[in-house]
Amino acid sequence: MDWREELKNNVTNVDELKKYVTLSAEEEADMRRIVDNHPMNIPRYYLDLVDTGNPQDPIRKMCVPEADELIVAGAMGETTGDPYGxxxxxxxxxxxxxxxxxxxxxxxxxxxxxxxxxxxxxxxxxxxxxxxxxxxxxxxxxxxxxxxxxxxxxxxxxxxxxxxxxxxxxxxxxxxxxxxxxxxxxxxxxxxxxxxxxxxxxxxxxxxxxxxxxxxxxxxxxxxxxxxxxxxxxxxxxxxxxxxxxxxxxxxxxxxxxxxxxxxxxxxxxxxxxxxxxxxxxxxxxxxxxxxxxxxxxxxxxxxxxxxxxxxxxxxxxxxxxxxxxxxxxxxxxxxxxxxxxxxxxxxxxxxxxxxxxxxxxxxxxxxxxxxxxx
The missing domain is CATH 3.20.20.70 (Aldolase class I)
Structure with a gap:
């Protein structure tokens, strides 16, 4: 398998993601807002590791956008775009x-x-x-x-x-x-x-x-x-x-x-x-x-x-x-x-x-x- 060719098959938009992960209408709407600011890019290999029956699956959390990404301030305190300076x-x-x-x-x-x-x-x-x-x-x-x-x-x-x-x-x-x-x-x-x-x-x-x-x-x-x-x-x-x-x-x-x-x-x-x-x-x-x-x-x-x-x-x-x-x-x-x-x-x-x-x-x-x- 040519790795560069396989990269072209990465899941990069919500419509492609819906073939792998079930999304509610609300989740889909939030996700479309998120990827406008922070792009989605998931290799098919990694997406196959997601337990699709578990919405709290740890692999899913690391690769699939969530509504929490819309939070820029909250109870935990200030956030920054450049924490490491x-x-x-x-x-x-x-x-x-x-x-x-x-x-x-x-x-x-x-x-x-x-x-x-x-x-x-x-x-x-x-x-x-x-x-x-x-x-x-x-x-x-x-x-x-x-x-x-x-x-x-x-x-x-x-x-x-x-x-x-x-x-x-x-x-x-x-x-x-x-x-x-x-x-x-x-x-x-x-x-x-x-x-x-x-x-x-x-x-x-x-x-x-x-x-x-x-x-x-x-x-x-x-x-x-x-x-x-x-x-x-x-x-x-x-x-x-x-x-x-x-x-x-x-x-x-x-x-x-x-x-x-x-x-x-x-x-x-x-x-x-x-x-x-x-x-x-x-x-x-x-x-x-x-x-x-x-x-x-x-x-x-x-x-x-x-x-x-x-x-x-x-x-x-x-x-x-x-x-x-x-x-x-x-x-x-x-x-x-x-x-x-x-x-x-x-x-x-x-x-x-x-x-x-x-x-x-x-x-x-x-x-x-x-x-x-x-x-």
Missing amino acids: DDKHDKGNGILHKYSYTALVVATEYCSMYCRHCFRKRMVGLPNEQTVQNFRGAARYIAEHPEITNVVISGGDPFLLPNEVLRPMLDALRGIPHLNYVRIGSRAPVVFPMRFFDEELLELLADFNQHKALYVPTHFNHPNEMTPVARQAVQNLRSAGITVNNQAVFLRGVNDDEDTLVELMNGLLRMGVSPYYLYQCMPVSRVRHHFQVPLKEGIDIIDRARRRMDGYAKRFKFILGHDIGKLEVCGRIDDKVFFKQLHARPGHREEASRMLVRQLTDSGGWLDDLPEVEI
Whole structure:
């Protein structure tokens, strides 16, 4: 199967979706309003994983638009289109340089699937100014900044670029001596795994990996995504020498219970994928109010799940990807939550590795929702 031909069969409008999922008249009307603002794009492979008899099916929640996406403000607090502060760190040519040692290159705005919980929802799938027009310009910026030790090629989904586009991108990074490794962030192993049955792609990645370490952070959120095809896609990457890590997002109605988290982390290990991050859902407009779990509730769910995991399964960090930097949620004592800052913005080096303490509230799901408190 030619993966590019199969992409043409993606479900991208409500009329096509109705062939797969039953919609009430009200749901259909809401959905048409939603997709005008945030496009729908679902591979047939992933849509086939939906339990059509269950309106609360977790796979459906991640791919099919819901009326809750019309909510832009509500009881959980403020929302934003740019929770990670991407715009502040845009250096042109698609480069986001937020941490001194890491350059993130937005290589494409296109994904094989537009996840309904996406934190770049405002830009993915739409024309925007953050698409790389000239990757060589991005590579020049990286070469001129020796403090950059690693590059993340992101998007969108870089693996939806043809091999003939990916090859010169990687070649442009291959000879930069101060780069220790390169990451290509992708949800394609989960939602469009047939991409990784392309022998030319696998040979391209294996060759680059011989010169500079290559990692693929992927994004399994639920055990039902771990199909035999997805497992084989991961195995194909691993057989090419690629290290695969997982960055899940903690999502209400998808994985916000201890049984699911235990099954997810154990399932990753069975595939040879390292559980790396579990992200708190960001306060993104049209996402927060139906996907974000309050921290007070979420910390307890995750702690109960961790008690049932072995050492490798519980290695993941529970993370807030905040504008000020990445924060690990270390846990809580009574109603006080403890954060450890892992990275800090340029000019704020003193903030790296600091501890922050906040007062938990019943509904607070983000650092900014929680009052400062002394211990």
